[in-house]
């Protein structure tokens with residue numbers, strides 16, 4: 598583990614008591630309700646909050662009972678909810694600011710490559726006032742990366758953006774995810790965002806870690822609140838098999854069968870993660886005869902549990918090595934006599950894969 602720590606802090610009646618172990622690379626979501634302590638924990642990692650405890654990053658002690666590495670000496674990048682760029686500097690100079698602070702021999706990123714990664718080529722001569730909210734956030738992310746951090750901390754970077762700007766910035770965040778070789782800690786309370794971006798999750802509740810682990814496991818655990826949320830979803834890891842140009846559909850394989858999704862052509866072998874909502878998965882006992890059903894996978898009922906929606910049940914379905922969730926009416930479950938171990942079919946509604 599490259600990042601490990603333990604923090605304890607009291608602010609009024611709020612107590613944060615959290616242990617963390619983050620994987621060497623990939624995005625870890627700090628997830629939880631408003632007030633659960635996500636930002637406070639992120640600030641502890643940065644050294645912006647005084648807490649008891651310890652923190653080690655890549656074998657370097659950032660905090661110990663007898664020692665605290667000051668914030669300015671921690672090689673980290675911090676992206677805030679609102680981009681804090683220098684208004685009098687053009688984008689190019691805002692970016693150079695972070696870059697120049699690192700000695701050339703210690704730089705781990707290339708200026709031009711970072712500009713390209715975040716799609717900033719055409720914006721370099723502009724001032725921050727002439728950028729949209731999403732563009733400003735992309736500059737803020739690039740500036741953080743150009744300081745060659747060993748840890749990137751992001752506090753709800755899309756919180757202040759409208760839906761259009763969010764949609765614009767998400768693909769860049771997904772690209773970053775594939776490119777970065779450092780751990781990223783991403784604070785969010787939006788489940789849709791997390792299912793697209795994160796690999797791991799630390800679930801916080803009232804200042805305590807309720808659960809931590811791989812995202813795909815936590816999402817489908819019936820003992821955690823995630824699977825009971827209105828927008829509960831599972832992630833399905835797939836690989837591109839090919840492209841049907843006539844129908845403009847991409848063929849994907851997920852171990853249990855083939856899926857067709859309407860997307861631009863992608864190269865075979867490419868990994869594609871699908872986020873599939875529980876409300877978009879319909880269970881049947883036989884393969885659907887209806888020609889309008891494009892996607893259906895053989896599955897096994899793993900668990901049936903209560904759902905906060907009266908009249909519904911939550912069904913965990915094993916699809917080869919992966920798991921899906923299905924929220925179905927109680928009545929349908931009785932009619933199909935669903936029980937653990939049963940072989941069924943999981944039909945994915947069209948919008949599940951759009």
Ligand SMILES: Nc1ncnc2c1ncn2[C@@H]1O[C@H](COP(=O)(O)OP(=O)(O)OP(=O)(O)O)[C@@H](O)[C@H]1O
Nearest residue numbers: 608609610611630631632633634635636637638786
């Ligand atoms: N200086 C302070 N004095 C008293 N309480 C504080 C102080 N700072 C934070 N808190 C409390 O600590 C708790 C955690 O706050 P924090 O901002 O970390 O939560 P969060 O999960 O990031 O919430 P949000 O999603 O709304 O940003 C909240 O209940 C907040 O009111």
